Amino acid sequence: MKTIIISFANSAVEPLASITEEDDNIHRILIENNRGNYSVHRESFATVDNINNALGAYNGNIAIFHYAGHAGQHSLLFNDQEANGTGIAYQLKPSIAAGNLRLVILNGCSTGPQVTKLLELGVPAVIATNASVNDTSAKIFGVEFFRNICQKRMTLRNAFNAALASAQTATKDSLGLDDTTSRDLHLPGEKPREPFWGLFFKNADAVDRNPLPVVNDQAVALYEPNIQLTQTIFTALVLDGNVPAMQLDEKKKLEIIEDYVFQKTIMDVFPHPIAIQLKTLFAAEYGAEALKKPSLKRLEQIARVFQITTEFMGIIMISQLWELKITGKVAQLPDNMRQLLKDYFNLTIEERAVYNYSSLIKGIRKYIDTLPRVDYFVTELKTLREEDAQNKKFGEACEYLSYIRNATYPGKPVAVQESEVLELCLTAEAMLSVFFEKLGFLHRYTLTSIQNIRINKYRHDILTEFDHQVVKLMNSNASHEVNYYLLAKHLDNSGVILTKQNLTVFNVERRQYKGEALEFLNLSPLVVDINAFESRSDRSNLVFYGQYREDDKVYVFRNVSKPDDDLNHVEININRRFGRTEQQEQSRYEAVCIQLNAFRDFALQLTPTTPAHDQQPLQVP
Template sequence: MFLTFANDPDNHLALLKRERKNIMRSLREHDDSRHIKVVTESGTTIEDIFEIFHAYENQVAIFHYGGHAGGSHLRLEDDGSGTADAQIVGLAKFLGQQESLKLAFLNGCATGPQVSTLLENGVKAVIATSSKIQDQMATEFAEQFYFALSNFASIQKSFDTATAFISAKYSSHPPIDIHRGLSTWGEAEDPEEGLPWGLFVAKGAEDSLQWTLPQASQIEKTIRGRMAYEQRMEVNDLLIDTVCEELALYSKDLDYELNKENLVIASIIREIVDSFPLPIGEQLRKLFTRSNNPSEPDEMELFTETRLRQIYQTHRATAQFIAFILLSQLWDAKYENPELQIDEDHVVVFNSFFAISEENFGRFDYFALTKVITDIFDAHHISYFLEELKEIKVNPDSNSELSNAIQFLEAANKDLLNNKINSDDLENICLQAEEALGHVLRTVAFMAKYKLATIKNIEIIKRRHEEANYRHSHIELNRAITIAGTKITEIGEVFKNFTDNKSVLFLKTHENNIISYLSLSPFIIDLNALDNEHSSKLYLFSYQKKADYYYQFLNNYKDDLLVINDSAYKRIKDEFEKFKANIHGNAYAPQKAQTPARGSRFSRKR
């Protein structure tokens, strides 16, 4: 991949350096693993472009240009630290000769007229603009495109992801003064009225849009280098063995079961599952599913792809839950300290979270988001609500037990998605994935000591000449097997202070005082609390599509998603919009409710 950037000292693009750094940050892991070679040139000259293409003849898959452009040229730099215009006709002929080239990405203003020239000369696909574009918008579009590409999305899906992000963010944001443009190209379109980018493909070259970064199967490498297990293992044995001792430190009931002379496996399973907060425990529970008919075992009782998917889903639910906890606390930290800013090194990961779509939801890396937030907490000396999260460090370059487990599970999922799992290896892969999940769950075993609950309602208890107390009607969310049943008891506890209402939150209490709490809204919501219904029905944020927010039902991911918008649960949508504005450092301006017109003379004259 060849990334070129050229600035103009007389018309400086302030964010071009950020664009280069964050694109490279997304691709560095792949470059380090030698799956790809990334060459970057700052202050690019026309000689640089020809030199690199000759040095890597028929090897360059993507050519990226970031900088000023006009309808017939790209503005490059020259050896005298000035600028020079590269005429597109000559460059197009040269690029068209590169048989390996899948995409030319021209992230400059008004490059639309160059598209036909490039395609006519043999370039397979082009991303270009039809009008002036804002400097920040151009930078963020490129960041999101390459972040998606680094997660093995195709060129087409990466473009769709970047487009979705820009559509969502800039629908209500004012333009920024700096533009990537040197001259008027036709009538400049207003970016507010339509996205200026287009993805163009030559006839017969449609397959180029499905190109992805190359990836080797890490699963196969792991299996070849691993000795066979000493004895045949039953499903879940490795999982229980890996997690039980650490979890028993926080669960007296599990510790009691493990101390029995004759182990009762069903009781041990129950205590393990019930020790975790519901968003994790509910997915873990599914791994222990048993058929009522011994002659027809459930797929979870066998080493099947269905079981492997559920192992990964439990891992993903854990990563998502940790990310939601940290996002919630980051929002509180921003509220308490408005001066806290998200720097350029971290903003691309947050933007990718806001750009999650239906297409890329299953590939989003929640542990990458977790790493960024913990880096922010550490840099600003922010205390963790769950103190143990400070110790969870996910570094792909390290050889830690946790990092290796995460890499194995992510590799297994990629092989599942790409149908690369060999049936002969399935049992071994399932066993290794089970053990890897055990390492992940062992790392978060401390969550067993914290109380997760839905606050359904808060009642003020106040008599004359007495201090007010507050009865919190709530449901504890630490019992997955119980929650899956039909009978759930609401508990009423009286405290001297109060929390948020109709919310899912962590509680720290002492006697009849709430020491502190952390609301997980709007990332996790309890629909029954919002609807004043009995029991509990948890939904987790999945992705945004235009003005709608989509939430997944915790107990069954195959159910239709819950849609939240201005017509349904608007307060939750408003919370999310406020969160996004705060993270971006923008003031939040809620939409004013429309007052219906009235017909009386009184209301009209008032």
């Protein structure tokens, strides 16, 4: 796939106020308008080293190279480090020779003299400047140019002229709008006009077409849904040491294994909220034929898999933050964390359905990183920091899939044309593969619903044993077998927890495990097993927090199997009362309500008005 490199370099000596905004807007435009024909490499803090690495890594596959920042007649200034323009030009030569490079943009001051070498080497078109340019004008020009070629699909010439007109609004100096460029030839120095941007080329055909790469028709024609995703996730599990995956990997060396066997292995070792969405995407359910081929429904499901997975990871981060507060490791949250939690809690279900959990995860992680001696419960989250160069593709995938979620969410107008669906399905699955390639570690954590805890204490024994009745939520099926954890220390009751499984089997027939203690993170009340309230239920009904309705004191939850279906919403009324024969259900339900109110106080930074042990009797709604 062809690559568009966008690089931005500021200066500590002469900072450019608008460059970060230019960076964010151009990147967003490229991601939102990708139709499967390019990837984006972003350098927000460009240096000589990382630009050299990028130019070398993509070698002959660069389609557009964009630079914004301070510059001169013969150099670009990467964070106050001077880079020779001729050296950059020669590093672009492999992409020129391959016929892939279509455009170089040097959006800095007085870069015109660098154009000559670029054109000599064969770059079809170059945008550069003949003098110093206004910072705000430069931002407007860069953003509007990319908007014109990506959203409006203009030719390079028309996109340039329209961007120049937009930039003119931010400066009193003439940008030469009345002086149209020659159709046949425009070389630097032949017709100086300043201060303004110039569009330089030798052949008019280069600027009378859109510079974006075209879709690879062969790749689209060969696209088979689920193949790339299945292979990527399975490989990630093998590399992370998952035993069932490793056993199947050895078996495939001796016999042919059908794709559904790999998919079943994947679904059996991932937490239920993720596994159930992958099951739907893999079309493992009866009547899901529409998902087995490129379609808008399939595109919706790809985005839904991403959304529920990032929501699950976001809940883990919030739960860890709350745990730090409960255990006294954090006395007072800073203002930005309080606002982040408040915004999260006050989302409506519709807003939450397309909420960017990646930003929430980044925000909480950055705060936790400032705390002394705090380890992540999910330790692998340390490997997903956005500043790590190895995670650039992962970050791009998150941004792209977040856009697809917004564009296809059933509650919003569809922003995708029917003619684009095939290409978008191909790209979205590729991005989802990049996303899951980093998440093979999830098999290490066991999602567990605690149904009940019984105390075992005998007169002849000084030790107390806590017998936990639990259900493991680690596959795509709704039916789960009950297990029993015999522990010297009890876990939290009536909740859904994430554990690092390290217990040994004690009694196979009675499905008992035994150990001193079990390291866990409580995800309730953001994750609730509704059927834990029912003493006669043999299934789990897992839901995620949706919203709180202040007017009737109701918490609304979304079913993880069908999170976008209004009919599957679950309401918990904190004033509900149970009948005389439902005392067991009442105790569990009441425990969840107490936790819900406590989390509300935590998220909104309220002072609890009623201690947990003084809760008033539940009343009939």
